[in-house]
Structure formats: C-alpha cells, structure tokens
Amino acid sequence: MLHEEVVGRIRDILLDGEIPPGARIPERELCERLEISRTPLREALKVLAAEGLVQLLPHRGSRAAKLTDKDMRDLFEVCQGLEALAGELACERISDHEIAEIAAAHVAMVQHYREGDLIQYYRGNRAIHEGIVNAAGNPVLTGLYASVTARIRRARYVTPMTPQRWAFAVSEHEAILNALQRRDGAGLSHILRAHLRHKREEVLQAGFAETEANEPTLKIA
Amino acid sequence: MLHEEVVGRIRDILLDGEIPPGARIPERELCERLEISRTPLREALKVLAAEGLVQLLPHRGSRAAKLTDKDMRDLFEVCQGLEALAGELACERISDHEIAEIAAAHVAMVQHYREGDLIQYYRGNRAIHEGIVNAAGNPVLTGLYASVTARIRRARYVTPMTPQRWAFAVSEHEAILNALQRRDGAGLSHILRAHLRHKREEVLQAGFAETEANEPTLKIA
C-alpha cells in the first residue's frame, strides 16, 4: 500500500525535474517530506534504480540518473522500436472506438498547436502515442514503453521547440492518424520510426545534457 | 554490495524454477538460507516484482509470478520486436570479430544438436541471440531484452522439443547467421520475427501455463 505510493511519488518528483539529473537524492529530506521512514524510501529507490531513473553508488548514496547523449540515443532507438511494434500490433487489433478516441486526441492536439499552447500540445501528443501503444493490447509492451518514455521525458523538459519543427511534427501526426485509420501496419510502423528519429534529433541537437555541476574532483587511484 | 548480490541470487532461484510459478516465497527460509535479514531480502523482492518475476500481494506476502497464456504471448510479441530491432541495429554495427564469435557459437550449437544435448543446445541458442542483441550496441535494449527473456525462460523449462521442431529451429538459425554475415538488416529482422513466432507456438502449444486459480488481469490506465 505504502510502497507503490512511495515509488510513484518519487518517480513523479524525478520526472518533474524537481531533483535534477545527477543531483544527490537527500534521503533524510525525502523521508520527512513523504512522512515515511527510511525503509520504504530505500525500497523505492532500489526499484527506481532498476527502472533506470536512479543511480545507486555503493556507500555513497543515490543520485537522480544522469543521461549521456549515448544513453538518450539508445533510449530513442528502443522507443522507436517499441512504437513501431505497437503500431503494427495496434493496426491488427484496434477498435473503431479506439481509433475515434485517438482521432479526437489528435484534433485536440492540433487545436493546442494552433493556440500555441506547448504544454497542452505535449500532453495531447503523449496521449496519442500512449493510445497507440495501449491499442496494441500488450501490457508487457505498455510497461516497457512507460519505462523508456519516463527516462526520456526526464530529459525533455529542457528541450526547445522551433516553429518549423513543431509544424513538421504536426504534419507527421496527420500521417500517423491516417495510417492508423487505414489500419496500415507497415506504413504506420515506418512513419512512427521516422517521427521518433526526428524527435531524437531535436533532443540531441538541443544539447539537453549540458555537463552541469558535477561532483567535486575524485581522486583517481 | 549485498543488495545486488541478493537480487541476483533470488532471480537465479526463480529462473531455475526452484520456486515454481505461483508458489509462495518463504521469506523466513530465504533469509536463513542467504544468511541475511529481512530488510535486504524484501528490497530484492520489490525489485524483482518491478521486473515482473515476483508478484506482491498486500499483507499476503510475495509469490513467484505466474504467467498466463496471454502473458506469454505478450512477452513473445515484445521479444520478437526487440530481437528484430536488435537484428537491424546489429547489421549496421556488428564487427567482423563479433560475427565470427556468433558463427562459432552457431557451430557449437549445431554440434550439440547433433549430439542431442538439449541443455547445451539451449545454452548455445541463448548465446547466439544474446550475441546479436549485444552487437546492437544498445545497453537499454540489452536490459529490456534480458528482462523479457528472463520472464520467458522462467516458463520454458517445461517445454518439450520434438525432433522436427528442433531440426527446423536449427535451419532457421542457419538463415539467421547468413543474414547477419551479409549484414542484411531487413532480412535478419524478418527471419528473427518468424523464428520467435515459431518458438512462441511451441511454448503455447505445450500448454505450459495451466490455467489455475489466477486473479483477473489488472487494467493499466
């Protein structure tokens, strides 16, 4: 009861960027804030470490995981693969109702785009991608996708979005919805791969992983 | 130091089938056997629960995860997707040396096949697939693949293997090696998908997952 709650809360804290990547996780403080003892907190940290959100250093505490460019590239690569798989499966299994929901989310997202509301746009964007993954009807896939996107999202909050890129992303989404409505698995898979590749380029070019405030110089033995 | 050790040991115990799927995990016993207290054991169980190997029931202890047919199908589906992705990436990045290693593993595996040594054959089979995944050079992918295969492997030790299927699997492996040597990403991806689909059929037809007393699957929002 408490355990899952704690994992969720800390995950949110990390995803909100409240503890920046690479920063130490203050065990004592978090305990006070969540009003729990160290035992469930530490259990949660181990779980989050297994998820890749937290880095455990023996006898030196835990830090919010810091992603290198390579890590990001790897995550995007896998995310691509998972979405492509989800797209193919979704086309086989998706119901008309689910398509309608995704179409609605798409329309809403485009509206947010027109209004220039980036936050709401992102929310809509996520809803669409998650909708496709859910439509694949594979909880294992859903779980892995959640894990990978969580790690990516963790870095995204610094990413800027140029008007051109934004417009292009919207046009790609039109194509995604189209393929889904035609239930064209291969086509959707292909578009999703391209879409993700573009997003990856954005993020990497933005230099998301600025080499910030690091630990004091370590003695190298 | 102790923590990772414990996670690994319990994972092995589960993968070896020493605690059968669905069975209760005796906390006290394991503590005595591993000569640790309940704290690190429970931490490990939470991590393994996050990995999907252990099922945690509130106030009712933990059990070795039990997979339904649907779970297995889902796992294979994702495994397929991951291997296909790995195959494509591997063809772009694999070195001649790595190809040689996989080829050697293949030869060894065929030899075990000829000798009828199923255990060693399985080991070689795993080495090949893991070699391809590793050759993709993507640790995120490697990690997810390990997690998924661990859960699958957990059920596989009951799977029988008819001579025909075995022979066919070997022939598929010839094709896999061939595509890899030609660095034919698309072709390899395709073969790997087919290969996995066949393995999945074997496992499911074997009726590995006797549908006993299962709780209804949870909906993930």
Next chain:
DNA sequence: ATCTCTATTTTTGAATGCAAAAACGATCTC
C-alpha cells in the same frame, strides 16, 4: 600558507523491534 593525518560527525547499509493484519485452531452452537 598548504598539505596531511587524525578525530568527529554524518550518512549509509543492514539487523532488529513493534504494531497491525492475516492465517490458524480450538471451542461453542445448532
């Protein structure tokens, strides 16, 4: 002054302790 070595404090990792929940058993009722 800086560097080093040591003493103190802080933090981490794991064991133990304690309250609540569940499992188990025995008695009682019908």
Next chain:
DNA sequence: GAGATCGTTTTTGCATTCAAAAATAGAGAT
C-alpha cells in the same frame, strides 16, 4: 457432525537501532 466465533500464533509492513563507511573538519608538520 458442520459451521461459526473467538483467541492464539504467525506473518507482514514499517520504524527504529546499530555498526561500518564516507564526508568533514581541525590540528600539526612542513
């Protein structure tokens, strides 16, 4: 004799405690 009810035991979840490791700081030497 079957089933229900209450009390006991066991197990679970979390808090607390304790020892060891690391960070910190302070004194002394150069």
